[in-house]
Amino acid sequence: MKFPVLTLITLSAALSGAASATSYPLTLKDDLGRTVTVKAEPRRIVSMLPSTSETLCAIAACEKLVGVDTYSDYPQQVTKLPKMGGLYDPNIEAIIAQKPDLVLVSKYGKLEGPLTQAGITVVAVNPETYDEVFSKTLTLGRVVNREAQARALVTRMKSDIARVEILTRNVVRKPTAYLEIDPTPYSVGPNSFMGVLLTKAGARNIIPASMGDFPKVDPEFIVKANPQLILGVDAKTAGARPGWNSIGALKTGRVVTIPTELNTMLGRPGPRLPQALRGLAKIVHPELFK
Amino acid sequence: MEAAASDRRGAAGALALPLKTAGLVLLLLSAVVLGTGLGSVTVPPGEVLGALWRGVTGQELAGNDVIVWQIRLPRVVMGVLVGASLSVCGGAFQGVFRNPLADPYLLGVASGSALGATIAIVAGWPRTLIPVTALLLALAAVTCTLILAREGRRFPPNRLILAGVVVGSVLSAATTALILRGEDRARQVLAYTLGDLGFSGWLDVLTVLPYAALGGGVLLLLARALDTLQLGELTARSLGVPVERLRLITVVAASVATAGAVAYVGVIGFVGLIVPHVVRLLFGPGHRTLLPLSALLGGALLVYADLLARTTPLSQVGIVTTLLGGPFFLWLLRRQSSE
Numbered sequence: 001m002k003f004p005v006l007t008l009i010t011l012s013a014a015l016s017g018a019a020s021a022t023s024y025p026l027t028l029k030d031d032l033g034r035t036v037t038v039k040a041e042p043r044r045i046v047s048m049l050p051s052t053s054e055t056l057c058a059i060a061a062c063e064k065l066v067g068v069d070t071y072s073d074y075p076q077q078v079t080k081l082p083k084m085g086g087l088y089d090p091n092i093e094a095i096i097a098q099k100p101d102l103v104l105v106s107k108y109g110k111l112e113g114p115l116t117q118a119g120i121t122v123v124a125v126n127p128e129t130y131d132e133v134f135s136k137t138l139t140l141g142r143v144v145n146r147e148a149q150a151r152a153l154v155t156r157m158k159s160d161i162a163r164v165e166i167l168t169r170n171v172v173r174k175p176t177a178y179l180e181i182d183p184t185p186y187s188v189g190p191n192s193f194m195g196v197l198l199t200k201a202g203a204r205n206i207i208p209a210s211m212g213d214f215p216k217v218d219p220e221f222i223v224k225a226n227p228q229l230i231l232g233v234d235a236k237t238a239g240a241r242p243g244w245n246s247i248g249a250l251k252t253g254r255v256v257t258i259p260t261e262l263n264t265m266l267g268r269p270g271p272r273l274p275q276a277l278r279g280l281a282k283i284v285h286p287e288l289f290k
Numbered sequence: 291m292e293a294a295a296s297d298r299r300g301a302a303g304a305l306a307l308p309l310k311t312a313g314l315v316l317l318l319l320s321a322v323v324l325g326t327g328l329g330s331v332t333v334p335p336g337e338v339l340g341a342l343w344r345g346v347t348g349q350e351l352a353g354n355d356v357i358v359w360q361i362r363l364p365r366v367v368m369g370v371l372v373g374a375s376l377s378v379c380g381g382a383f384q385g386v387f388r389n390p391l392a393d394p395y396l397l398g399v400a401s402g403s404a405l406g407a408t409i410a411i412v413a414g415w416p417r418t419l420i421p422v423t424a425l426l427l428a429l430a431a432v433t434c435t436l437i438l439a440r441e442g443r444r445f446p447p448n449r450l451i452l453a454g455v456v457v458g459s460v461l462s463a464a465t466t467a468l469i470l471r472g473e474d475r476a477r478q479v480l481a482y483t484l485g486d487l488g489f490s491g492w493l494d495v496l497t498v499l500p501y502a503a504l505g506g507g508v509l510l511l512l513a514r515a516l517d518t519l520q521l522g523e524l525t526a527r528s529l530g531v532p533v534e535r536l537r538l539i540t541v542v543a544a545s546v547a548t549a550g551a552v553a554y555v556g557v558i559g560f561v562g563l564i565v566p567h568v569v570r571l572l573f574g575p576g577h578r579t580l581l582p583l584s585a586l587l588g589g590a591l592l593v594y595a596d597l598l599a600r601t602t603p604l605s606q607v608g609i610v611t612t613l614l615g616g617p618f619f620l621w622l623l624r625r626q627s628s629e
Contacts, residue, residue, distance in 0.1 A: 088470055183417055184481040185488070216605045218330040219488050220357045237417055242491030243360035246351070267474075 022145040031107045032124040039121070041145040042102035046084055046095050048111065051270035052104045052125055053078045055140050058271035059149040067098045074264075074272070096120070102143070127269040130196040134158070137271070153271060160274035161200070164281050167288045168202030175254070175284065177203035178222055180232035181214070185222075189213045193269050201281040202288075203229060223247060229284065230255045256283050310573060314586040318370070321593035325366040330601055331357055360491065368490035368498065369596045369607075370589035372551040373561055375502040377588025379544035380562030381569070381580050382509040385516040386540040387447045393563035394548040397454035397541060400557045401461035402431025403549060407482045407556070408465045412472035420482075421497075421553040428549035431457055436541065445537055484608035485558030487596050494554050505547025506585065512540060513577035520575070560612045561588055561595075564619045571626050591615070 026038045046067040047053040053072035056062060062077050070086045072078045085091035087109050095103060096118050105111045107124040115122045123143060127136040134154045141150020179188055179198055188195040190205045192213035198205050206225035207215060228248045230238055235255040238244050249255050265276035282289045327338050333354045344351060345359035379394035406427030410420045438453040439445055469476050515536050519526045527533050565588040566580060573579050595610040604610050
């Protein structure tokens with residue numbers, strides 16, 4: 001009795017797998033605008049972007065990785081892989097020595113030229129906006145023959161996000177917030193990746209969309225906007241800035257540095273997006289997560 | 291031929307000097323008024339005046355008062371101070387080296403302070419430490435240049451310039467290496483090397499003031515000796531100018547003032563090079579007018595540049611000074627030569 005059931009499960013799994021299997025050669029347009037053909041299912045992949053490494057591991061393609069960039073540190077498995085350098089100082093020789101059949105690069109690097117010349121397939125994948133996190137996950141799934149897993153991951157991420165949004169969407173008091181990404185100071189506009197998460201976490205961003213996605217902000221603008229919550233600066237630094245003691249967030253003590261791990265997730269448009277949102281929502285609305 | 295032209299210019303300059311000086315004073319005043327009145331936040335003129343009054347009399351500040359008194363005014367004052375310092379130092383360097391390409395960063399001050407700031411930024415030290423490390427390394431860089439250029443008890447100008455260029459290059463390489471190691475902080479370092487008056491408060495102004503006053507004051511006192519030096523080193527020496535000591539004092543005073551300024555606001559380019567040249571073109575080459583008038587024009591220019599930086603997408607004051615200052619200077623140069 002047991003045997004046929006198992007066979008049936010295996011068979012249906014094989015069938016559903018076959019239904020969503022990528023047919024190679026696969027031709028697609030990558031984020032550098034190049035038309036690339038992936039000849040067969042990649043088995044030795046080098047990922048040069050931390051978010052790409054995370055996505056591959058989240059769609060059961062982690063064992064295909066034979067090398068990652070210096071900044072890839074999640075999940076644990078990738079930390080043991082050979083490091084191939086960073087965006088500005090990639091180790092091209094080391095990459096070629098790994099004999100990869102696919103290198104996934106950032107569109108901001110300059111790897112595609114030399115690697116293509118070396119006969120290696122290169123695909124640039126750069127999720128930058130909130131929506132792109134999902135669409136690029138599906139693209140990666142197609143490229144590495146993990147379409148079903150990619151679709152399942154996207155569904156899971158969206159339902160995790162919905163679970164946070166249910167809490168934050170109808171909150172009565174949404175604090176006005178200023179999120180500083182570097183002390184020059186730069187902040188994020190509402191349409192940027194982090195800006196979308198900030199809004200979804202139940203905050204009202206003081207930066208209007210008209211200022212762009214990563215605007216340099218004039219300090220007097222921040223004082224005038226008088227945010228109730230300041231993220232990304234420590235209270236001491238904020239208090240030492242001229243005029244900032246008059247800001248509401250400083251008077252009520254709602255000046256919060258973002259923990260390193262959460263900060264990494266916020267800067268990495270990948271599968272941990274729901275976790276990043278939850279972490280941010282906990283800071284914006286601690287009362288909702290008691 | 292050239293001497294005749296410069297005589298003619300000198301004569302015309304002497305006649306129009308009070309008028310032109312008044313023009314520069316007005317320019318500086320207008321810069322201060324506009325710089326305090328305008329910004330990314332609109333504050334009505336009446337409120338600006340009210341805020342200034344409440345600030346001066348030490349009353350409690352509320353609403354826009356904070357913006358005017360604690361953010362804009364110190365920023366404007368810092369602009370005047372730094373612009374004046376850089377311009378006086380630039381003028382003095384051009385005079386003492388008799389080299390039109392000299393600027394206050396000639397002997398490695400800029401590269402030193404950039405390296406100091408970069409170390410603090412990449413290491414993630416508290417923001418308040420940045421000016422300290424920048425100042426220390428700026429002064430260390432100049433000391434290094436002086437030691438390398440020394441020839442017995444003399445500091446020959448060519449050796450100073452060469453040593454300065456080499457020290458600057460070495461330090462810049464170190465800075466670049468550090469930036470690449472701390473990639474995600476590259477923008478902060480870049481912003482520093484382009485200069486920023488954004489977070490200058492009264493405390494910063496009070497810290498920079500002594501450097502500017504001491505360095506600038508000494509240079510103004512040396513103006514007459516610098517004039518004599520323009521006749522040539524031998525002539526100056528025969529007229530009783532202690533050339534070596536003059537050179538050393540000028541270098542030290544200018545470096546102290548420059549280091550103090552750039553440590554707090556970053557490496558603002560071009561002001562120190564261009565302002566003395568503009569003043570020379572308008573008023574003639576004498577250092578007794580050149581240095582103080584450079585201070586006036588430099589102060590005004592930097593405040594205007596900062597106003598543009600904070601209200602337009604040009605975003606960094608160093609970008610504005612170079613982007614607009616360069617073409618303006620070329621226009622002035624062409625106009626003068628066609629006259």
